[in-house]
Amino acid sequence: MYRYDEFDATMVAERVAQFRGQVARRLSGELTEDQFKPLRLMNGLYLQLHAYMLRVAVPYGTMSSKQMRRLGEVARKYDRGYGHFTTRQNIQYNWPALVDVPDILDDLADVEMHAIQTSGNCIRNVTSDQYAGATAEEIEDPRPYCEMIRQWSTFHPEFSFLPRKFKIAVTAAEHDRAAVKVHDIGLRLYRNDEGETGFEVIVGGGLGRTPYVGHTIRKFLPKKYLLSYLEAILRVYNLEGRRDNMYKARIKILVNSEGAEKFAEMVEDEWAQIKDKDIDLPREEIARINDYFAAPAFEKLSEESAALEEKKAADKDFARWVRANTAAHKAPGYAIVNISLKPIGGIPGDISDVQMEAVADIAEKYSLDEIRATHEQNLVLPHVKKEDLYTVYSALKDADLATANIGMVSDIIACPGLDYCSLANARSIPIAQRISERFADLDSQEELGEIKIKISGCINACGHHHVGHIGILGVDKKGEEFYQVTLGGSGAEDAALGEIAGRGLSSDQVVDAVEKLVGVYRERRQDNERFLDTYRRLGAEPFKEALYEAA
Amino acid sequence: MKLLKLSRGRLLPALEEPLAEVSLDAWRDNPQEHAEATALTISNDTSLADVKCDLHGFSVIILDFPAFKDGRAYSQARLLRERYGYTGEIRARGDVLRDQIFFMARCGFNGFEFSGPNADEASAALEEFSFAYQPAADDASPIWRKRLDRAAAA
Numbered sequence: 001m002y003r004y005d006e007f008d009a010t011m012v013a014e015r016v017a018q019f020r021g022q023v024a025r026r027l028s029g030e031l032t033e034d035q036f037k038p039l040r041l042m043n044g045l046y047l048q049l050h051a052y053m054l055r056v057a058v059p060y061g062t063m064s065s066k067q068m069r070r071l072g073e074v075a076r077k078y079d080r081g082y083g084h085f086t087t088r089q090n091i092q093y094n095w096p097a098l099v100d101v102p103d104i105l106d107d108l109a110d111v112e113m114h115a116i117q118t119s120g121n122c123i124r125n126v127t128s129d130q131y132a133g134a135t136a137e138e139i140e141d142p143r144p145y146c147e148m149i150r151q152w153s154t155f156h157p158e159f160s161f162l163p164r165k166f167k168i169a170v171t172a173a174e175h176d177r178a179a180v181k182v183h184d185i186g187l188r189l190y191r192n193d194e195g196e197t198g199f200e201v202i203v204g205g206g207l208g209r210t211p212y213v214g215h216t217i218r219k220f221l222p223k224k225y226l227l228s229y230l231e232a233i234l235r236v237y238n239l240e241g242r243r244d245n246m247y248k249a250r251i252k253i254l255v256n257s258e259g260a261e262k263f264a265e266m267v268e269d270e271w272a273q274i275k276d277k278d279i280d281l282p283r284e285e286i287a288r289i290n291d292y293f294a295a296p297a298f299e300k301l302s303e304e305s306a307a308l309e310e311k312k313a314a315d316k317d318f319a320r321w322v323r324a325n326t327a328a329h330k331a332p333g334y335a336i337v338n339i340s341l342k343p344i345g346g347i348p349g350d351i352s353d354v355q356m357e358a359v360a361d362i363a364e365k366y367s368l369d370e371i372r373a374t375h376e377q378n379l380v381l382p383h384v385k386k387e388d389l390y391t392v393y394s395a396l397k398d399a400d401l402a403t404a405n406i407g408m409v410s411d412i413i414a415c416p417g418l419d420y421c422s423l424a425n426a427r428s429i430p431i432a433q434r435i436s437e438r439f440a441d442l443d444s445q446e447e448l449g450e451i452k453i454k455i456s457g458c459i460n461a462c463g464h465h466h467v468g469h470i471g472i473l474g475v476d477k478k479g480e481e482f483y484q485v486t487l488g489g490s491g492a493e494d495a496a497l498g499e500i501a502g503r504g505l506s507s508d509q510v511v512d513a514v515e516k517l518v519g520v521y522r523e524r525r526q527d528n529e530r531f532l533d534t535y536r537r538l539g540a541e542p543f544k545e546a547l548y549e550a551a
Numbered sequence: 552m553k554l555l556k557l558s559r560g561r562l563l564p565a566l567e568e569p570l571a572e573v574s575l576d577a578w579r580d581n582p583q584e585h586a587e588a589t590a591l592t593i594s595n596d597t598s599l600a601d602v603k604c605d606l607h608g609f610s611v612i613i614l615d616f617p618a619f620k621d622g623r624a625y626s627q628a629r630l631l632r633e634r635y636g637y638t639g640e641i642r643a644r645g646d647v648l649r650d651q652i653f654f655m656a657r658c659g660f661n662g663f664e665f666s667g668p669n670a671d672e673a674s675a676a677l678e679e680f681s682f683a684y685q686p687a688a689d690d691a692s693p694i695w696r697k698r699l700d701r702a703a704a705a
Binding site: 273285 | 598619620621622623625626629633650651653654655657658679680681682684685686687694697699702
């Protein structure tokens with residue numbers, strides 16, 4: 001993975017020093033909260049319902065054991081012993097004291113981490129495929145490009161006060177785990193008919209109040225032009241994006257009001273004037289960054305492990321976990337391991353300091369020192385030998401981290417909701433917990449297969465409900481929490497926005513409603529259809545009928 | 552408001568010389584009437600590609616930050632410097648605060664109608680970062696070029 005050189009280290013250290021000064025000016029009263037707000041927001045510090053919240057960047061979701069260990073220490077030393085992984089591969093601390101934040105940032109800088117641009121109307125942390133560098137599906141590792149974007153966008157002087165926040169995701173695999181079609185910019189690295197690799201550039205996707213699937217504005221961008229093309233998009237957006245209404249300020253509104261074709265023309269015109277102006281990295285720098293992501297030295301192993309097969313036969317829970325939580329690795333004899341942060345009845349994405357240390361220890365010994373965060377609020381050990389799977393499973397189980405439910409009905413994305421967030425209309429976490437408890441039985445979850453439930457506590461859609469196979473949106477109706485159900489969404493390569501099923505449901509009804517929807521699927525599915533496939537084949541009617549049939 | 556000017560990497564208080572200002576619209580309508588004007592004000596919703604007039608006669612171009620969050624003038628300043636070759640003073644007006652000055656300077660601003668408190672400390676904001684990751688309108692060499700230079704020297 002990438003390592004800081006003295007330039008990177010200096011930039012982060014200077015950012016911490018700058019922020020320490022800003023906090024001191026706030027604490028002394030020189031800055032009012034109003035004046036301090038834009039400064040803290042540039043550094044991931046929000047004022048939430050009950051306390052400050054600090055969001056720490058995990059660039060493209062990649063961490064070392066040392067970094068994970070430090071994240072656990074921060075949780076213990078400065079917070080209440082836990083952290084929360086978000087849908088953007090970041091981690092949030094919910095209870096830091098303002099006076100401690102500069103020290104937290106110093107502790108993070110020691111392990112090459114920061115909170116730069118994790119909030120504010122700027123280019124946010126770049127996200128990617130959590131299986132990058134490990135899956136055989138990808139044509140190359142997308143993370144070097146993420147790192148190039150990270151550096152280019154860090155303290156970009158022109159793009160630090162955009163109309164609104166700006167999110168970029170990169171994938172290099174056919175199966176899209178990075179949700180590139182619902183980002184401000186999604187980049188899909190692929191090989192064209194001439195055998196060259198380059199990016200499909202997708203712009204103007206996004207969720208929130210006005211959800212859109214993105215438009216491809218350039219089918220093929222040669223890799224060497226990545227940064228100048230991004231600069232052209234951002235410049236058009238900075239100048240032309242709406243600023244009169246924050247709800248219409250995202251780039252998706254501009255792209256859709258201009259029309260994708262016209263928007264593409266504006267970008268191409270701008271790009272033509274800057275493409276050879278030194279914005280793009282020279283070959284040597286591209287090579288330098290690529291070198292950090294060279295594949296680790298995998299041992300030469302046979303694809304099958306007799307030890308693994310033996311353990312699977314002897315321990316049916318382990319066998320289930322292998323089926324549910326591991327994925328194919330590109331190197332023979334290795335597997336990708338998913339760590340579910342969705343224990344039955346738990347809070348999606350939460351992890352304790354002790355668990356973070358356990359993950360760090362396991363990754364150090366058994367995953368070539370690497371850990372990934374996923375946009376579905378889970379973790380990944382990307383490089384585990386099959387012969388070590390049982391040991392890894394046992395260690396995860398000891399840490400209460402071995403729930404075998406990846407992609408299943410209890411692997412729910414939920415925003416923090418009204419339990420933490422000052423924007424929320426309704427609670428999300430308790431709904432996720434109750435659904436998870438209703439479907440607790442792992443046998444029946446496995447039998448149901450992939451069902452993606454996503455819950456947002458307000459229209460801002462941080463829980464991605466629009467792209468849930470079943471989406472749940474919390475709304476406030478005269479002081480009471482209500483929930484609107486959407487059906488048929490997807491954030492993957494078959495991206496689609498869910499359709500609203502009908503009138504809102506009370507908090508008491510919503511778990512039953514999910515059960516009814518799943519019931520229709522269970523009765524009517526054919527062959528190996530997923531919930532989403534059955535929904536797409538049958539249409540909304542039978543699901544709506546079940547949902548609203550007379551009680 | 553305090554006028555600050557950038558000179559050799561430092562922000563210095565400047566005397567407020569009287570400027571004969573004209574807005575772009577007024578000047579386009581009747582250039583003769585504004586022949587004496589030395590400073591041009593351009594609103595931040597103006598597309599510079601449509602300006603189509605000679606800017607070089609003005610010693611100052613004033614760009615607007617109606618709120619610090621409204622960052623359109625950052626792009627306008629870069630375009631004036633990098634695309635239209637304007638070499639006079641580009642002055643920031645409006646919500647011009649200490650913690651934005653670093654970004655403004657990188658985009659080509661060299662005059663600031665500073666609206667925040669402690670103008671005498673604003674210069675420190677320019678010292679907070681030793682390097683820059685990306686090229687802009689200033690003369691900072693991006694980090695990637697420093698890496699190349701260092702590798703070449705080694």
